[in-house]
Amino acid sequence: MFLADFSTLSCDETNSMKMNNAKILFLHGLDSSKESNKFHAIQAKQKFCIDVDYRNLSFQTVEMLYQNIIEKIKPDLLVGHGVGGYWALRMSYQFHLPAIVANPSLAPKFRDDYPALEEKDLDHDIPQLAYLELGDEMLNMYETQQILERFMIVHTYMGGYHRLECPENINLLVQQFEQSFHPSPK
Template sequence: MKVIYIHGFNSAGYGDKVNKLKQFFGDENVISINLPYNPEKAISLLEFLIRNIKNEEPLLLVGTSLGGAYTIYLSYKFDIPGIIINPSVRPSEDLKTEVGKQKNYKTDEEYEFKKEYLDFLKKIEIPITELQKVKDKLYIYLDEEDELLDSRETAEYFKDFYVKIFPGGNHRFQHMDELLEDLKSKKEVRYG
């Protein structure tokens, strides 16, 4: 089984969550890259990876924040399991205030987040009624004290889905060990 980790806005494809995934699934089974800032290019790259892996072996997507939004879209499009952590369910709205100059907090790279990126993000927001088709493949994990995205709102949005809320924590998600422990009981997720 291969795992594609999809990082969030202004983040990168390395860090604590990736390290824990590698410990759990095996170093060689976790793919995690720094995605382009342009969401259309990021999705295009992720689709390329998925197409080249999914026919060879089972595949699992794990995404956080904006990466959670990407995971929702890609899980729906390719009908593959997705672990969604503190997701942005409406990235075209959530990121409106971020248009303009940005600095990636992990890489220190400076770039511009453009208004037209929001238009593309709107196109990949799948209505909850459509997501019902992959309901058994989406697993939502939330930190209750997420300071950027309202975890209660997200839980309500996904009320008919598998949702696990951990007390405390924050937007960066402090419960990766508990999430992985929870996955152990879900063979259908672990083996795609």
């Protein structure tokens, strides 16, 4: 299996990466949108992102919205950041879809109706990868790393911040997914 040590990468080393073939649904973070630099950094021929107002929509409404979107788009891969990472992990489990998460919020606290992710949401054989920038000023990525590394491969970047200093590093995980879990069509 291909493994990368992101702590030795600089942010511009991945600029010349090849285009990814997977159909990707990106789930943005809290107070973000499809204009997110994380979404635009993903190099994929087919990528989608739907704006979701997490603060003003109930957990149940967001869950139904993502269920409908996944049924319509039929992505090969979910990619999520922050609260979008939370949803990527939940939807990955519900739909048996591979997921990549970047600095995910495992227990969102911005609303009372969001349950924390449970072990059952993570302990399965669905391919999932995590990219954590350990310098996150909003969420403790060291704690997140300790939780996630029991269930998936976790790649870390020693610097960074919550909004991601190096969002283009997500492409390396997409390529790892394509090489390891999703053979390219012949």
